[in-house]
Amino acid sequence: MRYLPQTKAARKEMMDAIGIDHVDELFVQVPKKAFVDGKCDLPDHKGELEIERIMTSYANENNHAQQNRFFLGAGVYYHHIPASVDYIIQRSEFLTAYTPYQPEIAQGTLQYLFEFQTFIAQITGQEVANASLYDGATSMAEAALMAMRITKRSKVCLGNNIHPQYNEVLETYLRNNEGAESYEANESTDAVQDDTACVIIQSPDFFGKPHVYDAWRKICDEKGALLVVVINEIVSLGMLPPPADADIVCGEAQSIGVPMGFGGPHLGFFACRQKYIRQMPGRVCGETVDADGNRGFVLTLSTREQHIRREKATSNICTNQGLCALAFTVHMSLLGEDGFKQLATLNHEAACKLADAVESIKGVKLVNDTFFNEFAIELPEGNNANDVVQALADKNIIAGYPANENTILLTATEIVTDNGINALVEGFKEVLK
Amino acid sequence: MTNPAPLNDNELESVMEINDRTRGLNYDENLLWEKEHNDTAGVDLVPIAGTKSRTGVAQRGNIGLPQVSEPEVVRHFVRLSTKNYSIDSGFFPLGSCTMKHNPRLNEKVARLPGLSMIHPLQPESTVQGAIKIMYELQNWLAELTNLPGICLTPAAGAHGELAGVMTIRRAHDAKGHTQKTIMLVPDSAHGTNPATAKMCGYDIRVIPTKETGRVTVEAFKEALYATDPKGDDIAGMMVTNPNTCGLFETDIADVVDLLHEAGGYFYCDGANFNALVGKIRPGDFGVDVMHINLHKTFSTPHGGGGPGSGPICVAETLRPYIPTPIVVKEGDKYRFERDGERETSCGRLKGYQGQFGMHVRALSYMLSHGADGLKQVSEDAVLNANYISAMLKDDYHAPFEGPCMHEALFTEKYQAEKGVTTLDVAKALIEYGMHPMTVYFPLVVNGAMLVEPTETEGKDELDRFINVMKKIAYDVRSGDTEKFHDYPQAAPVKRLDELKAAREPKLRWQSV
Amino acid sequence: MSNVKYTNDHEWIKVEGDTAAVGITTYARHALGDLVFLELPETGRQIKKGDDFAVVESVKAASEIYTPVSGEIVEINEALQDDLEGLKEDIDTGWIVKIKMNNAEEAASLMDKQAYDAFVAGLE
Structure with a gap:
C-alpha cells in the first residue's frame, strides 16, 4: 500500500475529530445492497518488482x-x-499539473500551449489554432459540426479519399443530429449543394497523394460552403504548400513528438480563420497582462465552453491533450x-x-x-x-x-x-x- | 551589442531591460520566437540527397518557425516548468478532479518499447500482449463497477459521456422508442452532461436540487412526469453519484426504480468514483451506464489538461449498443471486433482503440493496489474529506448536511459579509503555496468552494491546509481584508487581466 | 403616455407602430459587468415571446436575452458589436434588435417605467 500515507494512528485521530468509531459510519447513506461483501473478487496488492514482471511479460508478447x-x-x-522530449514531458511540473484553471501558478502550461497554438497556426498557414483535440478523427468530426453551426446547413461533402476510420467517427457524430449526413463526391460544381455545410479534403489523402485545393475553394465560395482540410501526416507540411486558403484545418500531429503507442494517446490539432474562433471547439489560450502590466497567459473565450454554456456549448470537450501538445512543442522547437x-x-x-x-x-x-x-x-x-x-x-x-x-x-x-x-x-x- | 565601457546613467535602464525580470529562482522566459534565430537546428539529421521531388505539388517556402539549439530548448522548457504548480510539488485539493499521486512505475511500464512502439494497425498476431492488457483492464473495470459491458475507446471523461449517451440513444432507437427525447439532468451537474446530451440530440430537463443538494424523489417525480403521466418521453437521467456537492444521493434507489419503470436509463457520471472504488459497486445501485476517468480514480497523470481516458461500463441490457471496437477473447487468442461484427453498436468514436498508454498505466495502478488497496483508497479519500469538513465547519459555511463523501463543499457566505469572495480565498491559498480548491462549482450554491483532498495526502498535509484556511478566515473576521484583493503576490505573475484576453483575443505569437 | 415598456427580465422595449426596439436596462447592464462580446441574430428570423434572440458575454458568463414580444426580427444593431459600451438603456441608440410584432397586445401588457422601478427596488 505504498501510495497511502495515512497511518493507523492518524486515521484514529481523524475519526475522533469527526466523532465516529468506524469509517463505515461515513457511508451510511449508501444503500446496503451496493456494498461489496468483503473485497472485490480481484487479486490483492503487489509490489513494483512483481508488476514490472507482469507488464514486461505482456510487452514481450508484442513485436515492436x-x-x-x-x-x-x-x-x-x-x-x-529526440531524447529531450521525453525528459521534458516527464518533469513533475508538467506531468502532474491540472488544466490551468489558476493561471498565476500555471504559466508554464499556458505558455507552451500558446507556443503550440503558434506552431500549429504557422505550419497550417491558418490564423488561429486551439490548444489541441483528442485525435485526428475526432478533430475532423468537430470541424464538420463547426461548419454546420457556422453555415446552419446539415450536409457534409467528403471530397476525396479520406482515412476510413475518420469517416466512421464522423458518421457516429452526425448520426444524432437531425437531418445531418455525409456524402462522397468528386470535384465538380454539382458536388456542393445548397445545404452543404462543408467540403472535406484530406491531403495527402489516405493513399498518400498530395492535393491542392484551388478548384474546391472556388466551388465552396460559389455555394457558400466552408472548405475543411484534414492532415494526418503533419510532417508533410514541411514540404507541401500549406492549406492557407481553407476555412478550417484539422488532423493528427502524433508524428511530432508522440510515440505510436498502439493508437493513443495521440494529438488532434485544429486551426481556422480568426473570424470563426467563437465557433471553435475546445480550450484556447490567449495572451494578456497581469496587475503589474507584465505579460502572462490565460485560458480565454471560455464562454463557448460547456462549463458556462452547458447544452448550448460549441462542444462537450473540456480537456485538451496537454502533455502530447507539450511533446509536440518541444520536438518542434528542436527541429526549428x-x-x-x-x-x-x-x-x-x-x-x-x-x-x-x-x-x-x-x-x-x-x-x-x-x-x-x-x-x-x-x-x-x-x-x-x-x-x-x-x-x-x-x-x-x-x-x-x-x-x-x-x-x-x-x-x-x-x-x-x-x-x-x-x-x-x-x-x-x-x-x- | 553590449558596450565594453562602464555604464553611464543613460544606459542603465536599457541594460536592466536586457537583464529582464529574472530574480533568484523566478525566471523570466520569453517566447521561442523572440530568441535569436540560430544558424542550425536543435537536431542533427542526416544530409538530404537531393532526390527529384515526386510530390506533384509546389515546394513549401518560408514558414517562419523559430530555430534554437538543444541547450536553449531544454532550458526554455525547464524554466517554464518552474512556473507550474503540480501534485508532485504540493497539496492539490481541486474538487471533482481527483488530483492524486501519479506513480512513476506507471510511466516506466508505459514506456516499455513493447507497449509504446507498436502500431494500432499491426497484424493482431504481433500485438497479443497489448490486446491482452486491454482485456485485463476490461475485466478489472467490470468487477469494480459490477457492469459487465466495457468499451475502452473514449479519450476523456466528456468523450466517455458521449459514448454512454450515444449508447442509450442507440438502445432506444433500436427498440423504436423515438418518443423518448428528454434527458433529465440535475442543476448541480457538470456542464459536460447537458452539453453531451445535446450533442446526442436530446432536450434537457433540469431537476432542481438547491434545497438539499440532492435529487429528492419529489423533485424527480415532478421532472419525470412533467409532460407525460408515465414519463414515456424520458430517455434517461445523467446523475453524478456521489454528486458534485460531495454527497451520496440518498434517494437513488427509489429514483432509479421510477426511472426504470418509465423505460429510462441511468447514466452515472463517474467523475466521483474515487469515493466508491473497491467498496461500493455502481451496478448495485441501479446504474445502467457509467464512464470511468482513468486519469482521476486510476492515477494516470493529468498532464496539464490531458490526455485523459474515459472508458464506459454498461449493464448487460446495454451491452449490444456500446461503441466499437471492443476486445474479445477466443480460446487463448485476443482480437478486436471486426468492422460490422456488431451491427447494433452506436459506432466508432475515435481513431483506433483508445488511449492505450493510459490503459497500461491504469492497469499498473490497479495491480499495485489490488482489491484490498482500492478499498482502502475510497475509505481514506472519504475520511480525509470528512476530517477537513469537521475541522473547518465553524470557519466556512457548509451548505448541506453531512457526512460528505470524498469532497467537502463550503461557500463564501461568512467571508462575503466582509467583502471577501471565493476568488479571493483561492488567490490567498496560492499566496500560501497551495493550489486552490475548485471554485464557483457546483452552481447550486453561491461562491462554492469544493475541496477534494484524495487518499494520497497524510494528516500532516491536511492539517497544514486546515491551518491556512483557518488563518484566512481569521484575517477576514478581524477585518484585515484589503490584502486579499491583491493576492497572489508571491506567484510568478500577479492576477491576470482576463477581460483584456477575451476582448482582444491574442491567440498566437506574430512578428511585429 | 410613454411607449417604452419594461420586463422583469430587465429588458426595455420601445413601440413605434407595429415595430418594437428591444434593449437591456441599466440594472441588467450593471449586473452583467464588463462585457466582451454580443452575439446577434440574423434578420428575418421569426421569434416567439420568451425565445432568446441574442447573447451577451462577460469573461465568465454568457447571458441570453429573451424577447418580450413575438414577431420577425427586421433590424439588428451591428454597431454595438464594435462598441459594447453602447449597449445600455438609451432608447435611441442602445437597442439590440427591432421586431415587427405579430401581436401588439403582448407589448401593452408589460410594465411601465414606474412599475419597473418599483420591481427593481424590490430586488435590492
Missing part, C-alpha cells in the same frame, strides 16, 4: 517497431523522437525551421527510394505516382493483401496496411534504411505468388 523492418503508416507514423523542412525532405526521399525499389518487383504497381512519404501499391493478381502482410509479419517485416483486397499502403519515414528496403523487397519476392 525496433524489432522489425517497419513500413506501416495509414494515419499513425513511426518517427524518431530548417530541421522541420529537412525532416520532411528526408521522409520524401526515403519514400522515393522505397517506390523505386518496389516498382522493380514483377507485377507490383504504384497506385499513386505522386506522394509524400506514403503510397499505395497494387499486388499482382492472385495475391491477397491481408495474407501478404501477415506472411511478411512472420518474417519480422511490418509491411504496411492492407487497404483493400489487393492494395497495400506503404510508408517510409526517416527511420527506414537501405537494408530495410532491401529486406522488404526480398520479402515481397518470397511471399508474392
